[in-house]
Amino acid sequence: MQMKPYLIGQGVFSFFDGLTMCPSPHSDVSATSPAFSSGFSPAFLTWKQQDQLILSALLSSLSTDVLHLVVDCPTFASVWSTLERALASSSNFRIMQLYGCLQDLRQGDDTVTAYLKKAKGLFDELAAVGCPISLTDFNLYVFRGLCNEFHDLVTSLSTKSDPLPYSELHSHLSIHEFLHKSSLHPLPMAASLLPTPVQSPCLRCLTFFFWF
DSSP states (O other), X not given: OOHHHHHHHTTOTHHHHTXXXXXXXXXXXOTTSTTTTTTSXXXXXHHHHHHHHHHHHHHHTSOHHHHGGGTTOOSHHHHHHHHHHHHHHHHHHHHHHHHHHHHTOOOTTOOHHHHHHHHHHHHHHHHHTTOOOOXXXXXXXXXXXXXXXXXXXXXXXXXXXXXXXXXXHHHHHHHHHHHHHHHHSOOOOOGGGSOOOOOOHHHHHHHHHHHO
């Protein structure tokens, strides 16, 4: 996911999909060729230079956990194929982990923002490993894990004809969270707005009596 936009932007995606093949190292080499001293053809040297630049970009994006798997790979294609073979089983296990996390997703004491951020992270990671879930399923997982105070709102939102995108879902739940908390904790009234206590007539008379 990180490398594909970079390769397309640099105009070298053909190294990724195999359309740009490695040319013969020694073809077209003559005594008058600039590459004669190295013994390699100009086409091969150009390809090699580009391949190593792409390889450098790929290696810089790898974590130390997997970098050791490709230390002996000389080309971009060999690194890519090695990673695919080594991590395929791990990806399948990761997919099962992510689905399990979605099944167990609960809001608990989290705020709406923190809860939705957690859910969106699982949603995005499933898409990144090639196993995306629909927006309808995402809404369902989020609704199932919300606290009891959201049940009435969930009933209302579930009747909509289309699933809610993330931004709209966040907006509805955040407003409900704010209103629910405001009803439990009334805003304090400013002192200047409070009614001024009126002294009772009896108390005023008693004060006047003692003054005399």
